[in-house]
Amino acid sequence: MKLATLCYVRKDHQTLMIHRIKRENDIHQGKWNGLGGKMEPGETPEECAMREIFEESGLQARNPQLKGFLTFPAFAHDEDWYAFVFVVTDFEGQLIESQEGVLAWIDDDEVPHLSLWEGDQIFLPWLDQPGFFSGKFVYQNGRFIDYNAVFHQP
Numbered sequence: 098m099k100l101a102t103l104c105y106v107r108k109d110h111q112t113l114m115i116h117r118i119k120r121e122n123d124i125h126q127g128k129w130n131g132l133g134g135k136m137e138p139g140e141t142p143e144e145c146a147m148r149e150i151f152e153e154s155g156l157q158a159r160n161p162q163l164k165g166f167l168t169f170p171a172f173a174h175d176e177d178w179y180a181f182v183f184v185v186t187d188f189e190g191q192l193i194e195s196q197e198g199v200l201a202w203i204d205d206d207e208v209p210h211l212s213l214w215e216g217d218q219i220f221l222p223w224l225d226q227p228g229f230f231s232g233k234f235v236y237q238n239g240r241f242i243d244y245n246a247v248f249h250q251p
Contacts (some may be wrong), residue, residue, distance in 0.1 A: 100131040103147040105224060106156060110205050113154060117198040123236045124239075129211040131204075132178060134182070140182035141245065150185065151220050154200055155193030158185045164229035165223060167216075184224055187246060215241035227251050 106113040114130060117125040132153045136145040161183040169178040170188040186192055203211065209218060216234035221251035223230045223246075 098159065099173075099178045100136040100142075101178060101180045102136065102142055102149055102183060103117065103131050104133045104146045104150055104158070104161065104185055105181045105221075106150060106154070106158065106185045107130045107205070108186065108188075108202075111202040112205055112208055113156075113192075113200060114203045114211065115153060115195060115198040115200050119196065125214075127212060129208075129214050130198075130215055130217075133183075134234070141164075142183075142198070142244050143231055145239075146181070146183045146185070151190075153195050155187045156190040157233055159187040159189075160164040161185045163229070164221070165232065168231075170233065170235055182224070182230075219244060220246075 113132065114129045116129050117123050118127060132148065132150050133208040134149045136142065142163065143161050147158045150156055150158040162185070164184050165182040167180040167182055169180070208221065220228060220230070220232055228248055228250040230246055230248050232244055234244045235242040
């Protein structure tokens, strides 16, 4: 089981996305993703979100807003992945060249047209809804199979 964060840094109707094209054998190869990664021992989800955003982009994030929780059964190497999903609008700093991929500010209305995981197309609109979501997205051999979700209103 892997615990991770998935973070969407936003400003001026744009979202910072990363095009995962730099690492060989990257399960996300060729896809556009939000920032984030695996939690380290003893780390809170918020600490992980801020660390991963800094490591991948050079931006210092503050006050990440927890929007949801995603479950990906047997996503990679037959391991279940659980991701805390954050939106970040409070940050400072300058973008760096990321080791993970190519960073780009994408207009929010253009994000759905990127090469995303199929499940991302489903949950990304949930980031703009009030409340909290929990979703399970099932993939087999990198192919989207099904999902279900629960929404908790404030």
